[in-house]
Amino acid sequence: MKIVFAEFPETRYRNVDTELACMPEGTQVAYAVYDEKNLEAYYEALSDCDAVITGFAPIDTTAIDRMKNCKIISVQATGWNFVAHEYAKQKGIAVSAIGEYCTREVADHTIMLMLALRKRLPYLQRRVNLEKVWETASLETLGIKGIWGQTIGLVGLGKIGKAVAQRAAAFGMEVIAYDPFIPDSDFEKVGARKVELDYLLENSDVVSSHMDLNDTNVNFFGDAEFDKMKKKPIFLNVSRGGEVDEGALLRALDTGKILAAGLDVLVSESPNLEECPFIGREDCIVTPHSAFYSDDSIEACERISVMNALYYINGEYDKVFKLVQDPRN
Numbered sequence: 001m002k003i004v005f006a007e008f009p010e011t012r013y014r015n016v017d018t019e020l021a022c023m024p025e026g027t028q029v030a031y032a033v034y035d036e037k038n039l040e041a042y043y044e045a046l047s048d049c050d051a052v053i054t055g056f057a058p059i060d061t062t063a064i065d066r067m068k069n070c071k072i073i074s075v076q077a078t079g080w081n082f083v084a085h086e087y088a089k090q091k092g093i094a095v096s097a098i099g100e101y102c103t104r105e106v107a108d109h110t111i112m113l114m115l116a117l118r119k120r121l122p123y124l125q126r127r128v129n130l131e132k133v134w135e136t137a138s139l140e141t142l143g144i145k146g147i148w149g150q151t152i153g154l155v156g157l158g159k160i161g162k163a164v165a166q167r168a169a170a171f172g173m174e175v176i177a178y179d180p181f182i183p184d185s186d187f188e189k190v191g192a193r194k195v196e197l198d199y200l201l202e203n204s205d206v207v208s209s210h211m212d213l214n215d216t217n218v219n220f221f222g223d224a225e226f227d228k229m230k231k232k233p234i235f236l237n238v239s240r241g242g243e244v245d246e247g248a249l250l251r252a253l254d255t256g257k258i259l260a261a262g263l264d265v266l267v268s269e270s271p272n273l274e275e276c277p278f279i280g281r282e283d284c285i286v287t288p289h290s291a292f293y294s295d296d297s298i299e300a301c302e303r304i305s306v307m308n309a310l311y312y313i314n315g316e317y318d319k320v321f322k323l324v325q326d327p328r329n
Contacts, residue, residue, distance in 0.1 A: 001028065002027070002029075002030065003023065003049065003050065004030045004031065005029070006032045007031060007033055009270075010270065016029075022303055022306040032057070034057040044066070046067050047068065050313060051072050051073075051310075053075075053076060054076065055075075058083070064087055064091050072095070075098070076301055079240060081242070085324055088325055089326070094312055095323070095324040096308040096324060097322045101297050101301045102297040105291060105297050106238055109264060110164050110262075111167050113236055114168075116262070117262050120139070147171055147205075149173070151204050152165075153178070153201070153203070153204030153206065155179075155200065155210065156177075157179040157210070158210060161177065162186070165191065169190075175190070176199075176200055178195060178196065178200045202228055202231075203230075204229070205233050208237075211240075212239075219242070219245040221244045221248065223245070223248040225248075226257050226258060229258055232258055232259050233258055234259050234260050235252070236261070237261075237264065237265055241267040241268070242267055246278075249278075250277050253281070260284065261283065261285075263284065
């Protein structure tokens with residue numbers, strides 16, 4: 001059996017001890033590095049795998065066509081938008097994902113970004129760390145408000161959205177949410193008031209995105225959506241970068257339509273930070289798609305992704321954590 005790790009150049013040499021410890025003796029392991037300047041080598045490295053494990057490296061139709069022996073694409077994440085999953089099913093390849101491993105971490109990260117931006121942490125850090133200035137008089141010009149009694153609008157109320165709702169409520173925030181795909185009872189369980197999208201955009205002091213990325217919500221947040229944000233909110237995205245039109249977000253920041261942005265994701269999973277317009281701004285905090293990270297969550301993610309692949313190959317289908325596509329059906 002041959003398992004191939006699909007990686008970006010910057011993750012090629014990451015520690016995979018957890019994954020290797022889960023594999024049976026004799027498993028052949030290889031790497032496919034997604035380098036846009038040499039995609040042929042990437043596709044060739046995938047060609048003879050029995051299973052591929054990918055965190056965010058794309059598995060497109062070309063890759064799938066080249067994978068003649070592959071039984072399953074095991075995604076080391078909760079989302080699988082970077083995999084041509086429907087095409088994989090047509091070609092007889094299953095796709096699995098990890099339904100749950102980092103909900104608490106991502107929710108905590110969301111609240112961290114919100115608090116840091118509301119309290120103007122980038123400004124305070126510059127004044128103290130770089131300028132060696134110890135004063136608070138200048139804060140009077142920044143319009144810093146407490147979060148108690150403010151409204152947070154959650155776009156998407158899945159596992160992570162629910163966890164954010166519970167944390168925000170503990171801070172005394174009013175929680176409103178938009179998600180047309182879940183029952184009303186889910187809103188009630190976490191104390192979130194169900195609203196329409198336009199109402200949420202117009203009435204939120206914080207707008208936070210928690211959607212799965214799919215064909216229906218690419219560039220979901222564009223100029224029209226930012227124009228509706230009447231309260232000049234903080235905008236948070238710890239979901240997927242493709243949900244936000246980055247040009248529209250930049251315009252919203254530059255024109256004051258939103259107060260600040262907390263971004264754990266960008267459109268590119270391998271961005272050129274020298275050219276990224278959100279880097280170095282005191283109205284932005286950008287983290288490197290790290291909201292999911294803790295030692296515990298990483299161990300679970302790595303272990304489950306390998307076991308998903310092994311269970312499927314061994315015919316133990318009911319043990320696979322989350323089958324996104326199953327060619328048997």
